[in-house]
Each structure stands twice: as C-alpha cells, then as structure tokens.
Amino acid sequence: MMSIGPYSFEEYLSVVKSFHGYTAPGLAAGGVMVDLALNRMPGGVLFEAISETRNCLPDAVQLLTPCTIGNGRLKIINLGRFALSLYDKHSGEGVRVFVDAQKVRAWPEVEAWLFKLKEKREQDGQLLLEQIRQAGPELYRIDTVLVKPQLLGKRRSCIGCCNLCGEPYPIDDGAICRACAGKTPYLSR
Amino acid sequence: MMSIGPYSFEEYLSVVKSFHGYTAPGLAAGGVMVDLALNRMPGGVLFEAISETRNCLPDAVQLLTPCTIGNGRLKIINLGRFALSLYDKHSGEGVRVFVDAQKVRAWPEVEAWLFKLKEKREQDGQLLLEQIRQAGPELYRIDTVLVKPQLLGKRRSCIGCCNLCGEPYPIDDGAICRACAGKTPYLSR
Numbered sequence: 001m002m003s004i005g006p007y008s009f010e011e012y013l014s015v016v017k018s019f020h021g022y023t024a025p026g027l028a029a030g031g032v033m034v035d036l037a038l039n040r041m042p043g044g045v046l047f048e049a050i051s052e053t054r055n056c057l058p059d060a061v062q063l064l065t066p067c068t069i070g071n072g073r074l075k076i077i078n079l080g081r082f083a084l085s086l087y088d089k090h091s092g093e094g095v096r097v098f099v100d101a102q103k104v105r106a107w108p109e110v111e112a113w114l115f116k117l118k119e120k121r122e123q124d125g126q127l128l129l130e131q132i133r134q135a136g137p138e139l140y141r142i143d144t145v146l147v148k149p150q151l152l153g154k155r156r157s158c159i160g161c162c163n164l165c166g167e168p169y170p171i172d173d174g175a176i177c178r179a180c181a182g183k184t185p186y187l188s189r
Numbered sequence: 190m191m192s193i194g195p196y197s198f199e200e201y202l203s204v205v206k207s208f209h210g211y212t213a214p215g216l217a218a219g220g221v222m223v224d225l226a227l228n229r230m231p232g233g234v235l236f237e238a239i240s241e242t243r244n245c246l247p248d249a250v251q252l253l254t255p256c257t258i259g260n261g262r263l264k265i266i267n268l269g270r271f272a273l274s275l276y277d278k279h280s281g282e283g284v285r286v287f288v289d290a291q292k293v294r295a296w297p298e299v300e301a302w303l304f305k306l307k308e309k310r311e312q313d314g315q316l317l318l319e320q321i322r323q324a325g326p327e328l329y330r331i332d333t334v335l336v337k338p339q340l341l342g343k344r345r346s347c348i349g350c351c352n353l354c355g356e357p358y359p360i361d362d363g364a365i366c367r368a369c370a371g372k373t374p375y376l377s378r
Contacts, residue, residue: 019251020260027259050374059259062208062251069258069265070216070248071209076258079368080346080359085375096375101350101357114357115348145375159304161290162270168290168303170269179268185239186274186285186334 002136004031005038005064009133015063025113025125026056028132029082029139033057033097034064036137037086040095048089050147052079052098060084072154082114085145092147100141107131110139191325193220194227194253198322204252214302214314215245217321218271222246222286222329223253226275229284229331237261237278239336241268241287249273261343271303274334281336289330296320299328 004012009031016027041047049067051058054076058069061084067073073089087094104111109128112118132139157170162177169177193201198217205216230236238256240247243265247258250273256262262278276283293300298317301307321328346359351366358366 020257021255021262024260030259052368054258054261056259059257062257062259066210068209068248068251069243070219070245070251071213072243073210075374077372077374079372080362080366081351081354081356081368083356092376098356101355104357116345147374148376151374156305157269165270166290167270167272167287168293173269177269179241179270183266183268185264185266185336185340187281187337 002032002133004035012063013129016059019063020056020059023125023129024056025110025123025128025132026082027060027063028129029099029110030057030060030084031064032132032137033084033140034060034086036140036142037084037095037097038065040142041086046089047086047094048073048075050074050085050087051076052081052083052085054078055082057082057084075151085147087145087147089152092149092152094145094147096143096145097140098143100139103135103139107135107139110135191221191322193224201252202318205248208252209245209248212314212318213245214299214312214317214321215271216249216252217318218288218299218328219246219249219273220253221321221326222273223249223275225326225329225331226273226284226286227254230275235278236275236283238263239274239276240265241270241272241274243267244271246271246273264340274336276334276336278341281338281341283334283336285332285334286329287332289328292324292328296324296328299324 002009012031013023017023049061061074062068083098085094085096109131113128157172159168160171162169164176164180191198201220202212206212238250250263251257272287274283274285298320346361348357349360351358353365353369
C-alpha cells in the first residue's frame with residue numbers, strides 16, 4: 001500500500017481534489033515526490049521548500065508540508081523542471097527530488113503526459129493516475145543539494161506610502177511603488 | 190457577526206492555523222479582503238486571482254477561492270502592495286481590493302503592523318487580530334480593474350530533455366534548461 005505523507009494514495013487524491021479542484025496527475029506525481037523528500041529529511045529540522053515549476057507541484061508541497069507560498073516557506077523558482085527540494089532553513093542543506101527522464105519511458109501514459117505528447121483531452125486520466133501510483137518512487141531520483149546562502153533568510157524593508165497611488169509599499173523599491181513604476185498588471189482606464 | 194467566505198471569523202482563523210501554521214494578521218486581513226472581492230464578483234464567472242504581494246495574502250486566496258498557485262488560477266505579481274484582484278479569466282474584468290492607508294491610522298495596532306512600526310515580538314497579536322476583526326471591511330477600498338490581455342490564457346511549450354542535466358524542460362527556454370543556464374538556486378559541489 002503506497003502512502004503519501006499521512007494519507008493513503010486514495011485519501012490523498014481526495015484532499016487534492018478539494019484543494020486543487022481536480023485530481024491532477026501533477027499532484028499525484030508531486031505527492032510521491034514530496035513524500036520521498038520528507039522521508040530523507042532528518043527529524044526536527046526546520047525546513048523550507050523550493051519548487052522548480054509553477055505547475056501543480058507547489059500544491060503538493062502545500063498539502064503535505066508546513067510550507068506554503070503565503071508563509072514564505074515555499075519558494076517557486078521557475079526553472080521549468082518538475083523538481084522540488086526541501087532544505088534546512090538555516091544551513092541550506094537538503095534533498096532534491098526530480099524526474100528520471102529515462103525511467104518514465106517505461107510508463108507510456110506518464111511519458112505522454114510529462115512530455116506533452118498528447119492533448120489533454122486525449123489523455124486517459126484514470127490510467128495515468130494508476131501508472132503514477134504503480135510506478136511509485138521509481139520515476140524519480142534524489143540528490144543532496146546545498147541552497148545558495150543568498151536565498152536563505154528574509155529581507156525586511158520599511159513601509160511608506162507611494163507618492164503616486166498612495167498605497168503602502170516597501171520603500172526599498174524606490175520613490176514610487178513597483179506598480180506605479182510600470183509593473184502593473186492592469187490596463188489604465 | 191463577521192463572516193469570511195463560508196466561515197465565521199473564528200472558524201476561519203482555525204483553518205488558517207492548520208494551513209498557514211499560525212493565525213497571521215495578514216491572513217485575517219486577507220480573509221476580509223478576499224471576502225469583499227468574492228461578494229463583488231458576478232455569480233457563475235470563471236475567475237482567476239492576482240496577489241500583489243508574496244506575504245500572507247496568497248494563502249487567504251488559496252483558502253477561500255478555487256484559485257491556487259499550483260492550479261495556475263492564482264498568480265503572484267509581487268508589487269509589494271497588500272492588494273489582490275479577482276477577475277474573469279476570459280475578459281480580464283474584475284475587482285481589486287487594497288488597503289486604505291488613511292483609514293488604517295484609526296486602528297493603531299493595525300497601523301503598527303502594516304507599516305512595520307514595531308518589531309514582531311512587540312506586537313500584541315490578540316489585539317491586532319481583534320482590531321482587524323472589528324474594523325472589518327472599512328480598512329480597504331475596492332476598484333474595478335481590467336487585467337492586461339497578455340496576462341490572460343496560458344502558454345504551452347513542447348517538452349524535451351536538457352542536453353546538460355538530462356531532465357525534462359520546456360524547449361522554448363532554449364538549448365539548455367534555465368537551471369543549467371545559470372538560474373539554479375543550488376551551489377555546485
């Protein structure tokens with residue numbers, strides 16, 4: 001019986017559905033990967049997480065560890081790789097779990113999903129989840145890593161009010177806030 | 190009785206504690222803000238979310254809406270402002286909820302927290318939560334917004350294996366993956 005953190009595989013999928021909206025294959029694979037990483041972390045270590053992709057994997061981290069995007073213990077560094085690491089918040093020492101591109105070839109539905117060989121509507125979602133479950137840890141590899149010191153710890157900036165929009169912002173950003181400096185995602189009207 | 194999405198204020202704080210790790214003031218304020226935004230969205234609209242900060246607010250969005258960082262419906266565009274928007278995924282029309290820097294002045298513990306006038310250990314956490322609860326919606330303002338068209342929809346890249354690390358990556362990134370191109374967060378050893 002495969003377990004994912006404190007859950008059976010089936011229980012985990014139902015937690016995934018309620019948080020993520022549907023039982024995405026990326027969360028099934030991600031669950032196995034987070035579980036592998038957790039099992040390699042020494043007990044009692046205050047750890048943080050990096051997800052190397054924005055897709056799916058961050059939600060597996062959020063569901064299975066104390067690290068969330070809003071509490072700052074999960075960072076997304078979008079490298080386009082389906083990989084994550086857990087590391088000691090202070091020393092940066094940790095483990096990285098990533099996809100073994102060769103081993104994936106033995107599981108055709110997983111391969112087709114991961115390498116986007118099929119349109120989403122052509123995927124056999126049930127078979128895909130079943131292959132991810134059956135393959136278990138064998139699709140992944142684990143390395144030890146050391147996170148760069150400049151990524152550890154937090155900056156803390158003083159807060160002022162932007163001279164243009166009037167909203168509170170970190171004054172380290174300059175005379176006006178980043179939105180007023182041209183980074184706004186909204187059209188002006 | 191203030192409610193936050195489907196929860197009473199107290200129920201919401203306990204959901205916050207279990208996901209975020211502790212009852213952070215940013216999630217209390219964020220909960221009120223997400224609730225305000227949700228109430229302004231027309232029913233039946235498939236919406237997405239932008240958080241303009243990495244701190245706390247993304248977790249309020251994830252707890253109270255179907256938008257998560259891993260399912261792609263929540264984007265963090267870090268402008269350093271404590272603000273969020275919910276918008277129609279297709280048209281980009283939506284609402285933005287942000288802090289009213291003037292009104293916050295009437296609530297000293299909220300002001301001290303938001304403008305970082307006190308060290309964390311000097312904050313009165315209970316009083317702060319109580320002021321956020323009592324002030325309710327009055328600390329915030331709401332605008333309609335239109336999200337830039339280039340931020341709507343998804344790019345989809347073909348996947349190949351990186352010639353250096355061998356891992357799957359989006360080939361739109363170039364001949365090698367972004368990590369091998371120098372963006373790795375890990376020290377080599």
